[in-house]
Amino acid sequence: MKRIIALAPILLALASDHALAASAPGSKGASEVTFLIQIVLLLVAGRLLGELMQRIGQPGVMGQLIAGLLLGPSVFGAIWPEGQHLVFPPAHEQKAMLDAVSQLGILLLLLLTGMETDLGLVRKVRRAALSVSVAGVAVPFACGFVLGEFLPETMLPKPELRLITSLFLGTALSISSVKIVAMVVREMGFLRRNVGQVIVASAIVDDTIGWVIIAITFSLALHGSIDPWSLGQSLIGTALFLGLSFTLGRRVVFLLIRWANDELESEAAVITTILVVMGLMALVTQVIGVHTVLGAFVAGILVGQSPILTRHIDEQLRGLISALFAPVFFGLAGLSADLTILKDPTLLTLTIGLVAIASLGKFAGAFLGGTLGGLRVPESLALACGMNARGSTEVIVASIGLSIGVLSQNLFTMTVAMAVLTTLAMPPMLRWALSRLPLDEAERTRLEREEFEERGFVPNLERLLVAADESPKGRFAARLAGLMAGRYGMPVTVLQVASDLAPWSMREDISGRLAASVQGAAEAARAQASHEDTDILTVDVTERPIDASIDQAVTAEAEKGFDLLVIGIEPTVGPDGGFNADVARAADGFAGPLAIVAARGRHLVEPEGAPLNILVPVNGTEVSRRGAEVALNIARAADAPLTALFVASADASTTRQRRARRPSSGDEAVLKEVVALADQHGVRIRTVARTILAAEDAILRQARLGGHNLIIMGAARRPGTDLAFGNIADAVLEASDRSVVLVAA
Numbered sequence: 001m002k003r004i005i006a007l008a009p010i011l012l013a014l015a016s017d018h019a020l021a022a023s024a025p026g027s028k029g030a031s032e033v034t035f036l037i038q039i040v041l042l043l044v045a046g047r048l049l050g051e052l053m054q055r056i057g058q059p060g061v062m063g064q065l066i067a068g069l070l071l072g073p074s075v076f077g078a079i080w081p082e083g084q085h086l087v088f089p090p091a092h093e094q095k096a097m098l099d100a101v102s103q104l105g106i107l108l109l110l111l112l113t114g115m116e117t118d119l120g121l122v123r124k125v126r127r128a129a130l131s132v133s134v135a136g137v138a139v140p141f142a143c144g145f146v147l148g149e150f151l152p153e154t155m156l157p158k159p160e161l162r163l164i165t166s167l168f169l170g171t172a173l174s175i176s177s178v179k180i181v182a183m184v185v186r187e188m189g190f191l192r193r194n195v196g197q198v199i200v201a202s203a204i205v206d207d208t209i210g211w212v213i214i215a216i217t218f219s220l221a222l223h224g225s226i227d228p229w230s231l232g233q234s235l236i237g238t239a240l241f242l243g244l245s246f247t248l249g250r251r252v253v254f255l256l257i258r259w260a261n262d263e264l265e266s267e268a269a270v271i272t273t274i275l276v277v278m279g280l281m282a283l284v285t286q287v288i289g290v291h292t293v294l295g296a297f298v299a300g301i302l303v304g305q306s307p308i309l310t311r312h313i314d315e316q317l318r319g320l321i322s323a324l325f326a327p328v329f330f331g332l333a334g335l336s337a338d339l340t341i342l343k344d345p346t347l348l349t350l351t352i353g354l355v356a357i358a359s360l361g362k363f364a365g366a367f368l369g370g371t372l373g374g375l376r377v378p379e380s381l382a383l384a385c386g387m388n389a390r391g392s393t394e395v396i397v398a399s400i401g402l403s404i405g406v407l408s409q410n411l412f413t414m415t416v417a418m419a420v421l422t423t424l425a426m427p428p429m430l431r432w433a434l435s436r437l438p439l440d441e442a443e444r445t446r447l448e449r450e451e452f453e454e455r456g457f458v459p460n461l462e463r464l465l466v467a468a469d470e471s472p473k474g475r476f477a478a479r480l481a482g483l484m485a486g487r488y489g490m491p492v493t494v495l496q497v498a499s500d501l502a503p504w505s506m507r508e509d510i511s512g513r514l515a516a517s518v519q520g521a522a523e524a525a526r527a528q529a530s531h532e533d534t535d536i537l538t539v540d541v542t543e544r545p546i547d548a549s550i551d552q553a554v555t556a557e558a559e560k561g562f563d564l565l566v567i568g569i570e571p572t573v574g575p576d577g578g579f580n581a582d583v584a585r586a587a588d589g590f591a592g593p594l595a596i597v598a599a600r601g602r603h604l605v606e607p608e609g610a611p612l613n614i615l616v617p618v619n620g621t622e623v624s625r626r627g628a629e630v631a632l633n634i635a636r637a638a639d640a641p642l643t644a645l646f647v648a649s650a651d652a653s654t655t656r657q658r659r660a661r662r663p664s665s666g667d668e669a670v671l672k673e674v675v676a677l678a679d680q681h682g683v684r685i686r687t688v689a690r691t692i693l694a695a696e697d698a699i700l701r702q703a704r705l706g707g708h709n710l711i712i713m714g715a716a717r718r719p720g721t722d723l724a725f726g727n728i729a730d731a732v733l734e735a736s737d738r739s740v741v742l743v744a745a
Contacts, residue, residue, distance in 0.1 A: 035097045038088060039328060045071060046327030057427055064327045065395060065420060068334020078340050088335060098332055103403075105329030106396055107296040108321045110211070111278045114300020115314070117204050128198045131373030132366050133205035136387050137174040139365030141213075143357045144173035155350070157408040165411070167217045168401045172394055172415055173358040174365075175210035176203045176387045181426075185386065190434050194443055195379045199386040202366070206387070211297050212238060214397060215290030221404050237288030245281070245298045253277055253302040254540070258491065261308055262560045270313050271320075274303050291400065307491050307540070308463055308561065333395045336402065337413040351414045355421050362388045382433035389426035394419035448680070457593075457626050458633045461563040464490055467554055467586045468514055468568035469497040476599035476607035477568020478517035480741065483637040484564075484630065485518070485539045486525025492518050493562070494543040495553055497569055497582065515543040517608050525637035550582055554589030565590040572598040573734055584723040594717070595630065598733060598740045601709055612640035615708035617647060617699050620670040627714025627743045628674055632681040634712070643706055644674040646689040647698045696731035703738050712741040 042064075049063030049070075070076060077084035089095075148166025153159045181203040190196035219234035260273035278299040285295035342348045366387040370380030398415040401407035407415065439447075466481045468474030478494060485492050494514045522539035546553040554565065567586050574580045579587075579596075587594055602610040616631035618624045628644065635642040671687045678685035688706075690698045703711055711732060715725035724730060725744055733740050 031094065032097075034087075034089065034094060038098055039101070041071060041087070042067065042331035043324070043327050046331050050327075058424060059389075059427075061326065061330060062420065062423055064330035065334045065416070067327070068331035069337060069339065070334070071331070072335035072337065074334075074337060074339035077338075098328070101325065102329045102332045102399075105321075105325035106399065107278060107282055107292060108325045109329065109396065110293050110296040111274075111300040111303070112318060112321050113207065114297045114302075115304035115317075117207070117301050117304060118200070119204075119301065119305070125194070125198045125201050128370065128373035128375055129201035129205055132198065132202040132369035132383055132387070133209065135369030135372065136176070136202060136362060136366040137206055137209050139174075139368070140358060140361030141170040141174040143361035144170035147173075147354070147357055151411075155408060155411060157405050157411075161221065161406055164217060164221045164406045165401075167213070167220070168397070168406050169411075169415075171210055171213045171217065172397045172401070172418075173354075173361060174206070175394065175397060176206045176362070176389060181386055181389055185430070185434075193434075193437070193439070193447070195375070195382050195434070195437060198370070198373075198375070198379070199383055202369075202383065202387060207297070210397070211294050212242075214400065215285060215294040217406075218291040218400070218404060219289045221406050234289050238285075238290055238294070241285060241288060241290075241294075242298065245302060249281075249298075250302050250305060253299075254306050254308075257303070257306045258308055258540075268316065271317050274299075274317060277303065293396070293400065307489055329399075330395060333399055333416060336399070336409075337416040338409065339413060339417065341410055341413055342417070347410060347414070351417055354414050355418045358418055359388055359422060359425075378433070378437055382430065382437060385426065385429040385433045388429070389423045394422075457629045458484060459488060461488070461490055463562045464492045464564050464566060465554070465557055465562040465590070466492060466494045466514070466518065466566045466568070467497055467550065468494060468566070469570055470513055471568075471570035472604045472607040473570045473572065473597065473599040474514060474568040475517045476603045476739065477566050477597035478514045479521040479608050480595070480597060480634060481566045482518035482521025482523075482539065482541075483525050483634050486522035486637055487528075487633065489539055491540045492522075492542070493557060494518060494541065495550075495557060496543055496545045497550055497586075498546065512543060515541045520608060521637075528637055528639055549585065551585040551589040554586050558590050558592070562590075562592065564593050564595060566595045566597060568597040568599070572596065577734060578730065579723045587723050593626075594742075594744045596733075596742045596744075598736075600737055600739050603709065603739045610709070612638050612710050613706075613708045614640055614642045614710045614712055615645060615699070615703050615706060616642065616674075617645045617695070617711070617713045618670055618674050619647065620673070621714070623714040623716050623745070625673075625677075625714065626745070627712055628677060630714075630741070630743050631712040632678055632683050632685075636681050636683050640710075641686070642678070642683055643686045643688060643702070643708065644671060644678075645699065645702050646670050646687070647695040696728045696735070699728075699732055700736055703736065708738060710739045710741065711736060712743065715742045715744045717744045 045067035046064035049067045050060035051063065053063035053066075054060045071084075071088070073081075073084060076087075145166045148162065148169040151162075151165075156162055156165055158165075181199060185196045185199055190199075215238060216234050256273055256277060257270055260269045278296050280295075281299040282292035282295035286292050342351060363384040367380045367384040370383040371377075375383065395416060398407060398412050398419070401415075402409070402412040461484075464481050464485050466478055468477045474497070481492055484490070496514060518541045519539065522541070526538075544557070548556075558565070565586070567583055569580060569582050569586065571580050572583055578584075583596060587596070599607060612634070614631050614635050616628050618628055631642060634640070671689065675685060675687065688702060690702065699711065699713070702708070713729060713732065715729040718724040718726060725742055729742050729744075733742060
């Protein structure tokens, strides 16, 4: 840290020397070296002060803004004006280089904000969120608009555009920062609490309303006055853009991201696609006469909803924006503000009044909205405290207003000061308000369920890969994959494997059958879960014929990013026991978890329609827990009965008699865990414990006694060249006359 701080004087000296050389007679245009020094200074100062802010419980973005204030005329310029002008020359050509990075930074920050926007969360708490947002926007917007109407003309950049300035002030005072609000709520551990969800959802709606208003206000600013025709054009254009984006656009963005991920082999192809989508949507909003920020924000929402936006890709894009563009943008905003104007008592009074109006207006509006939305007084109080942070959003709004000439330099500085003060005041106020909210039983139950899903196996899968042939066994495997994918909207890719039952010449007649099996099961799972208040997405299914060996095909497809391989190939068992060669080759091509499906009995006659009656053996290990999770998800999706069987080990029994018994304390702990998992899934479960020497015999016997037609069990993949899951799993697979699914890491 000390070494980094020691770089600052060296950079300043280099910048001064080079700026002097650039300003000497004969020098031309902007200097790339000065530009690089400016970038490095903003990055270093922003990172250090952002780190300091985070360590004292404040948003890191405030450190980046304060870094710009320190390097700008507010501090550095006040202490040494000549030095500040040398490092940050006022020449238009030099400023344009930094401004270009900043303008791109605005779009990328809006893209990131949109990606963090959870529309499913808004749907869950829509009544309270809409009430809080509408009131929380309307009251401060009215206050800001009235303030703009009464400002002296000396404060306005263009007195004839007072209406536009008033609209900008109203928007600036009403909008909240999703990033800041979500950061503090998450830090407090309240992100999943009822009030935390309402706070974040309200901030999301605030942001959305704010960017629409900004886009329309920008259109008005271009025309210089309210023209009914241009206003109607902007409103209709915005409505059409939003409508098409959240219907057709969502599908197009998903297809583009999947195409880039699956078809392009170059590095960071998905990130390039996302940036192109952002740029095109920003250009569309520019064409219809509204600001590009709306296009970038909506693009971020659509990108964030893509089912195959992997964590790795998200982290790469987030890292680029957070490491480079955010420090430069917020640093430049700080550079553009001159707090020395507050030495003027009139401007200082106006700034204090602006902060007071903004805080009181937002507090009153949010509190009123929470009360009307049915929240208790302590919850409404927490909402009012949380919604007062303007943060990065306010700075972006102010920067846009300054760039298009509807905010004067003084108004811009006052607005930035208001953003800093309200943001720094929000975290301690929100912490105080949230600490006074008790946790009731209904909320505790919901939190436990969501925490379980966050740690679970199936809820964290993003894409499924199915390697199956056209046999009933393959179609049954496709059905089970669809049941798992349906509830969570996971995209599924089916690799169509040729089998002896249908030669290559018949491939056209069977094409699409496996995809139809997946899609039908997924639709059934979605219908079963439709009563939940969750965002259930349509499952996208792609079927690909295999043109190479099955292991090569699976390996090539797996590189595109899949979390589980479901195998359904006839036959599953080889002629000498163990797995069939095609099953083994398919498994060898995939490094992740496997689900090997063997359909038997009625499932061979009706692979897509026969009912399920599931048995899941458990023994308390992580392997068996994974199998239980898969069984629970399939049981819930198919509305199927489920029985959990605990089988004691051989040395735990003193008898060779195969009999049911009362569970011991150890058995009870294992079964209690399975029952708890079933409760979280909303699945009714029956439990059985058996003492028996051979676990495989206990499983097969219980399957016959209980009338089960599907055994789902977790298994551990054994090391070695041959595909094997241990004696118990192999014995059940070979001996069972019921369908079997082996789930293995």
